Amino acid sequence: MDVPLPAGLRFAKMQGAGNDFVVLDLRDGMSCPSPRQLVALANRHFGIGCDQIMTIGPSEMADAALRFFNPDGTESGACGNATRCAVVWLGGVPGRRYRLATAAGVLVAERLEDGQVRVDMGPPRLGWRDVPLAREMDTLALDLPGAPVACSMGNPHVTFFVDDLDATDVAGLGAAFETNTLFPSRANIGFAQMTGAASMRLFVWERGAGATLACGSGACAAGVAAIRRGLAYERIAIAMPGGDLAVEWRGEGVWLSGPARMVFEGRVG
Numbered sequence: 287m288d289v290p291l292p293a294g295l296r297f298a299k300m301q302g303a304g305n306d307f308v309v310l311d312l313r314d315g316m317s318c319p320s321p322r323q324l325v326a327l328a329n330r331h332f333g334i335g336c337d338q339i340m341t342i343g344p345s346e347m348a349d350a351a352l353r354f355f356n357p358d359g360t361e362s363g364a365c366g367n368a369t370r371c372a373v374v375w376l377g378g379v380p381g382r383r384y385r386l387a388t389a390a391g392v393l394v395a396e397r398l399e400d401g402q403v404r405v406d407m408g409p410p411r412l413g414w415r416d417v418p419l420a421r422e423m424d425t426l427a428l429d430l431p432g433a434p435v436a437c438s439m440g441n442p443h444v445t446f447f448v449d450d451l452d453a454t455d456v457a458g459l460g461a462a463f464e465t466n467t468l469f470p471s472r473a474n475i476g477f478a479q480m481t482g483a484a485s486m487r488l489f490v491w492e493r494g495a496g497a498t499l500a501c502g503s504g505a506c507a508a509g510v511a512a513i514r515r516g517l518a519y520e521r522i523a524i525a526m527p528g529g530d531l532a533v534e535w536r537g538e539g540v541w542l543s544g545p546a547r548m549v550f551e552g553r554v555g
């Protein structure tokens with residue numbers, strides 16, 4: 287890690303269900319750190335440490351423009367938990383609707399009276415080209431061991447349904463499938479265990495980040511997968527290692543709800 291960190295850079299550390307973010311507010315004209323600096327900032331030993339870096343920039347069509355970067359320096363089109371944290375950063379006035387421009391479109395989000403934040407992540411994209419997959423295939427049962435379900439939530443997701451999450455090598459399998467040749471853009475890999483007609487446990491191995499305590503877009507993808515498979519109906523509670531999220535899908539946008547919190551603010555020395 288011989289990359290100098292951007293001295294003086296102001297940041298906030300936020301988290302949603304233990305999915306943690308370095309938040310850089312660039313609305314005052316500050317430029318985005320270089321890709322190598324982003325990797326250094328995300329490093330848990332030599333930098334600040336996080337699952338993703340989110341930049342918040344100005345937008346003409348929305349309250350702000352969001353970008354998401356993984357610790358390996360790659361950019362993602364979506365990050366559900368960081369999007370929910372952005373609402374808190376922007377004031378989080380209950381009842382006010384925030385419009386947030388992302389690579390996946392303008393998302394609408396709001397803080398609820400109980401402090402939770404929910405966001406409409408937009409409709410899942412279910413075609414094999416949308417995910418994307420390398421070849422034509424039914425996204426409801428991919429031609430892989432375990433016949434997982436795939437969709438795009440603005441980023442690529444694959445969900446395996448397993449009988450026993452604790453008996454599944456989620457990190458080993460997640461790392462192996464992330465780079466499977468079926469996924470030309472790699473993929474986020476989820477492992478879901480249904481625990482009832484409207485509840486599941488979920489672990490997500492995130493593309494470019496590895497094991498995380500929660501993944502909002504992964505929760506949306508797993509919820510949509512369960513509903514498409516007939517395992518749940520419209521709303522599902524999702525328990526992840528770092529906390530609980532809820533997903534609602536009635537055929538249009540996927541609503542994601544859960545906690546979003548400030549941890550601390552700081553300045554790079």
Ligand SMILES: N[C@@H](CCC[C@H](N)C(=O)O)C(=O)O
Pocket residue numbers: 305337338354356361362363364365366367368441442474492493494495498500501502503504
């Ligand atoms: N933690 C996120 C997803 C972050 C991006 C993902 N690793 C990707 O590369 O697509 C979430 O809460 O959705």
